[in-house]
Amino acid sequence: xxxxxxxxxxxxxxxxxxxxxxxxxxxxxxxxxxxxxxxxxxxxxxxxxxxxxxxxxxxxxxxxxxxxxxxxxxxxxxxxxxxxxxxxxxxxxxxxxxxxxxxxxxxxxxxxxxxxxxxxxxxxxxxxxxxxxxxxxxxxxxxxxxxxxxxxxxxxxxxxxxxxxxxxxxxxxxxxxxxxxxxxxxxxxxxxxxxxxxxxxxxxxxxxxxxxxxxxxxxxxxxxxxxxxxxxxxxxxxxxxxxxxxxxxxxxxxxxxxxxxxxxxxxxxxxxxxxxxxxxxxxxxxxxxxxxxxxxxxxxxxxxxxxxxxxxxxxxxxxxxxxxxxxxxxxxxxxxxxxxxxxxxxxxxxxxxxxxxxxxxxxxxxxxxxxxxxxxxxxxxxxxxxxxxxxxxxxxxxxxxxxxxxxxxxxxxxxxxxxxxxxxxxxxxxxxxxxxxxxxxxxxxxxxxxxxxxxxxxxxxxxxxxxxxxxxxxxxxxxxxxxx
Ligand SMILES: Nc1ncnc2c1ncn2[C@@H]1O[C@H](COP(=O)(O)OP(=O)(O)OP(=O)(O)O)[C@@H](O)[C@H]1O
Numbered sequence: 001x002x003x004x005x006x007x008x009x010x011x012x013x014x015x016x017x018x019x020x021x022x023x024x025x026x027x028x029x030x031x032x033x034x035x036x037x038x039x040x041x042x043x044x045x046x047x048x049x050x051x052x053x054x055x056x057x058x059x060x061x062x063x064x065x066x067x068x069x070x071x072x073x074x075x076x077x078x079x080x081x082x083x084x085x086x087x088x089x090x091x092x093x094x095x096x097x098x099x100x101x102x103x104x105x106x107x108x109x110x111x112x113x114x115x116x117x118x119x120x121x122x123x124x125x126x127x128x129x130x131x132x133x134x135x136x137x138x139x140x141x142x143x144x145x146x147x148x149x150x151x152x153x154x155x156x157x158x159x160x161x162x163x164x165x166x167x168x169x170x171x172x173x174x175x176x177x178x179x180x181x182x183x184x185x186x187x188x189x190x191x192x193x194x195x196x197x198x199x200x201x202x203x204x205x206x207x208x209x210x211x212x213x214x215x216x217x218x219x220x221x222x223x224x225x226x227x228x229x230x231x232x233x234x235x236x237x238x239x240x241x242x243x244x245x246x247x248x249x250x251x252x253x254x255x256x257x258x259x260x261x262x263x264x265x266x267x268x269x270x271x272x273x274x275x276x277x278x279x280x281x282x283x284x285x286x287x288x289x290x291x292x293x294x295x296x297x298x299x300x301x302x303x304x305x306x307x308x309x310x311x312x313x314x315x316x317x318x319x320x321x322x323x324x325x326x327x328x329x330x331x332x333x334x335x336x337x338x339x340x341x342x343x344x345x346x347x348x349x350x351x352x353x354x355x356x357x358x359x360x361x362x363x364x365x366x367x368x369x370x371x372x373x374x375x376x377x378x379x380x381x382x383x384x385x386x387x388x389x390x391x392x393x394x395x396x397x398x399x400x401x402x403x404x405x406x407x408x409x410x411x412x413x414x415x416x417x418x419x420x421x422x423x424x425x426x427x428x429x430x431x432x433x434x435x436x437x438x439x440x441x442x443x444x445x446x447x448x449x450x451x452x453x454x455x456x457x458x459x460x461x462x463x464x465x466x467x468x469x470x471x472x473x474x475x476x477x478x479x480x481x482x483x484x
Contacts, residue, residue, distance in 0.1 A: 316363040322403040323368035376424040383425045
């Protein structure tokens with residue numbers, strides 16, 4: 001593997017070593033003539049170390065012997081030696097360069113080979129891994145196959161046992177088959193005998209059936225004749241129906257035409273109807289406007305009406321004179337005069353002449369002849385103002401038997417003519433709420449009380465214990481709610 005130049009170099013050194021001994025022998029002797037210096041050219045092949053050694057020797061020798069001619073020879077020799085060393089050095093440098101280049105080339109080659117080897121090694125390792133995996137897989141499969149084999153062995157033993165059992169069964173079945181076959185053969189013989197009997201029976205039946213068939217054919221012929229006549233009748237009927245259908249079809253055509261004309265009429269009517277509806281809508285709009293105006297006028301009217309009630313006076317006192325009851329004498333009357341504007345003159349015969357007449361002034365005085373309706377008509381406007389949100393109180397005052405119940409309730413509830421103020425007022429309020437139901441919704445509550453000996457009693461309560469009010473009535477107890 002060493003370069004050739006280096007090997008030659010060693011040879012030269014060895015070879016040079018022999019000559020070096022000879023040359024040093026001459027130089028050491030000190031009689032190296034100048035004529036022999038050219039022989040030193042033969043030292044070209046001597047090693048650099050031996051040449052340096054020679055130089056050292058020459059120098060030592062010249063120092064020891066102090067010969068005058070030595071320096072020239074030494075100089076000549078040294079020059080020669082230096083030239084040789086230089087040549088050698090340059091040669092060696094070239095050799096080194098060459099070797100270096102050679103080494104580099106080889107190194108690249110080696111590196112390339114190394115890479116190839118590495119690739120091969122990597123491939124070999126991967127292959128090895130794959131093989132290892134395959135080996136592992138094969139081992140696993142082997143284990144499975146072994147287990148399967150064990151199971152199959154067990155299965156084989158079981159199948160063998162089963163086979164023995166089956167053989168046993170087969171032999172038993174064979175025996176049974178023998179027995180069954182014998183029974184079957186006997187049965188066949190029996191059946192053959194039966195079949196023979198049935199055959200003879202069937203032959204008899206066939207003869208009978210043939211007779212029946214002959215009869216049937218006769219009947220079929222008769223039926224055919226009958227069918228032919230019927231067919232003719234049906235054909236006649238078909239013709240009739242066809243005529244009828246044609247007639248119906250014509251009627252249907254007429255009906256369709258009629259339907260078309262009706263459709264046209266309906267469309268016309270729809271158009272007229274739409275126009276009329278439009279007109280009607282416009283009229284309704286007018287009516288709505290009129291109704292709105294009507295409401296405004298009604299509100300104004302009501303306002304004026306309540307103002308009139310206010311002007312008549314918030315507190316009004318009416319006097320009703322009860323007629324004499326049966327058995328009472330008409331001569332006992334103390335009523336002297338009843339005026340149209342509420343004047344009442346009462347006489348008291350027990351007083352002196354001046355004080356015997358007393359004048360009372362009321363809003364109105366009802367005579368004994370006044371009816372229930374006349375009394376109510378004067379209170380009606382006040383009652384109606386309740387529906388506009390005014391508080392109204394009507395109460396009767398008087399001594400026992402003076403006619404309070406008669407005036408407020410009436411003597412006979414079943415007769416509307418006899419109804420008192422209460423019934424008439426409620427009747428009027430319900431009637432008005434019905435009339436105004438499109439504009440207002442009223443909720444009406446009723447309470448009737450009696451004040452007797454400064455004790456308030458609920459006249460509508462059916463429970464006796466709750467009849468007496470514990471306290472004085474508040475105005476809110478009489479409220480009538482209105483909603484718009
Ligand atoms: N205007 C009238 N016309 C005819 N009969 C009358 C009239 N007013 C009262 N009466 C009769 O007078 C009687 C007494 O009347 P009523 O019972 O109404 O009196 P009252 O004031 O309620 O008595 P009390 O305070 O005791 O309850 C009754 O029989 C009633 O029918």
